[in-house]
Amino acid sequence: MALSHITRFAPSPTGHLHIGGARTALFCWAFAKRYGGKFLLRIEDTDAARSSEESARGIMEDLAWLGIDWDEGPVLKYETSGNTAAPQARPTRTIGGDPRGVGPFFQAQRLAKYNDAIMRLVELGRAYPAFETSEELEAQRRVVVAAKQTYRYDRASYNKVPDIAERIRRMNAGEPHVVRFYAPHEPIVVVDQVLGDVKTAAGELDDFVIRKQDGLPTYHFAVVCDDEAMGVTHVLRAQEHLANTPRHVALQKALGFRTPNYAHMPLIFNVDGTKMSKRDKAKFARKSLKDAIAKNGPDFIASVVAATHVDEKSLKDFLAAENDSLDTAEKIAAHLKIALPEIEVADFRSSGYLPEAILCYVALLGWNPGLKLADGKDREKFTMTEIGEHFTVDRIGKTNSKFDRAKLLAFNADYVAQLPDDQFAQRWWAWCIEEKDSAEDVRTLVSKFTDASHAASPAKPIAAFALLATAVKPRAKTFRDAVKSSKFALLTDDLQIDPAAREKNLNANNQQGLTLLREFLPLLQSQKPWHAHELHALMEQFVKDKSLPNPGPIAQALRVALTGTSVSPGMGETLELIGRESVLARISRVVG
RNA sequence: GGCCCCGUCGUCUAGCCUGGUCCAGGACACAUCCCUUUCACGGAUGUGACAUGGGUUCGAAUCCCAUCGGGGUCACCA
Secondary structure, three states: OOOOOEEEEOOOOOOOOEHHHHHHHHHHHHHHHHOOOEEEEOEOOOOOOOOOHHHHHHHHHHHHHHOOOOOEEEEEEEEOOOOOOOOOOOOEEEEEEOOOOOOOOEHHHOHHHHHHHHHHHHHHOOEEEEOOOHHHHHHHHHHHHHOOOOOOOOOHHHHHOOOHHHHHHHHHOOOOOEEEEOOOOOOEEEEEOOOEEEEEOOOOOOOOEEEOOOOOEOHHHHHHHHHHHOOOOEEEEEHHHHHHHHHHHHHHHHHOOOOOEEEEEOOEEOOOOOEOOOHHHHHHHHHHHHHHHHHHOOOHHHHHHHHHOOOHHHHHHHHOOOOOOHHHHHHHHHHHOOOOOOOEHHHHHHOOOOHHHHHHHHHOOOEOOOOEOOOOOEOOOOOHHHHHHHOOHHHEOOOOEEOOHHHHHHHHHHHHHHOOHHHHHHHHHHHHHHHOOOOHHHHHHHHHHEOHHHOOOOOOEOOHHHHHHHHHHHHOOOHHHHHHHOHHHHOOOOOOOOHHHHHHHHHHHHHHHHHHHHHHHHHHHHOOOOOHHHHHHHHHHHHHHOOOOOOHHHHHHHHHHHHOOOOOOOHHHHHHHHOHHHHHHHHHHHHO
16 A cells, blocks of 8 residues: 655754754654654765764654654664653654665665666766866856856766767776766746745756765755655655755656655744854854953963863864864853853753753744634644644745744743653653763762662662752753752752842841741751641741741741752752751851 | 745744734733742733835735845755
């Protein structure tokens, strides 16, 4: 039975999965789900120099983390850390496979198929070897562009070697060459499901390269062959590919292939209108460093060199934008304690975002189901399953959008708030384990809350962690936020007290804070059950007995004494988590 | 520059196809107020857009044209 809806996501393994790629993959996945079709993953590794296996693996893991499973494609055995949308349901899973026998799914493993097709075209005279070097062509191009003309390859090799047998002979003789497609002189119409009919006039196409000198096919040729071989019926991809599509259609005609349905989706940019790219990290680090130097003086560079172990020359080159080294950027960020902008899925993961929030936010960039809530407001929170149920191509917009981190953050905060406390605790812990090696405060938290009696990996948290999670969840927009709010629970008894807080909450009003603390201390000393609920009740009673207008004076005094700051979760939770012994010690220390 | 695509609040968008119910609705952000033991959360209110100019029509955000603006693409990258 031929499936009527087969989509594919076809990344090239030259880095991590970009957030825009995640959206493309989600749309392809959702489209297949919506029509009961299949979603397949194919790795486009025809750029031998830039492709890597680690990158392919990384992209697959990013997809798996998001929960975008492919029905067909490379096999990935994925062990979840628990920090995924449905950790209990699938601690380990195997994604991919080849039930229809259309693989392999790495293009580098399909060269024989491409070469067969290429030879067919050469024998038909629809493709031909070209012997110019890229330097020669580059020189020609420069001349033409300088004259403000449109450069097109002049078909010189085709004309010089008109005989097909002679072309094949020279190809087989091992003469360096590329293979070019003989572009038809006719108008081409791309029927796009989002944009409508896009017409290309006759003569617009030039004889583009379909096989590079290294013997690998170009992207254009490989996609066309693979989409046909894999029975892809619908191609959903970013609009940057629109201009390529006439080439693909022409190739399909020449090869006698079917033309799939196309849907080109709008692009995603930064808020300032620039392209979202890895470079943004370097740019941001550079700007931050420059600001820091402006503030601290030119000698600051020396301290950065010392701290980051980036040599001075590299650092100066980086500052002068001579290079965009990601490594340097990350070291600078670590030293300056700044967060680089998230660009790739992995960045958002390590910043503590929830995959379901990312997916929902990104889905709404260029797509909208137009659904209303019961109160008439627009609906914009969807589970992945719902996206799959409602997804249709005609609801994809045409206009490019800007990636607004503030809104993503708000989405994430909502998804965090919706998480039941136990799930939040479980997933937050899993995230902490993932991140503990790259952030000091996370490491401290993990070591403080790891249950030593379960020393075996994976590490389990002690019972108090659940209380911490509950206390911290309402004010956490991300997992990283949750760690920040947990700082109060990681202090030692000799903590530093913020002078302003001391002044305001302990010393002011004739030392009202200190006085109240002195009076409250004995009550705490005799308090038996050390639980948030009882401790809270104890404080409330104290407020009543002292006829305080509100709990502020005592609560804030406690906060300052216990945490050194005027900010912490509710007093009951704060007292329980800090623990009886430390509470008493810290108050005594302040009270003197 | 050639070719192509797009143009509703600062941002994401609903509405546009099937003109009137839109002096344009929601969300994020921002501002003010309320709630409050801090920080958050929550609640209320507010500021804020149909790019411009022409048509067509009794009537246009919705249809047509032009202008302007933004973007993509022009590789032996994908």
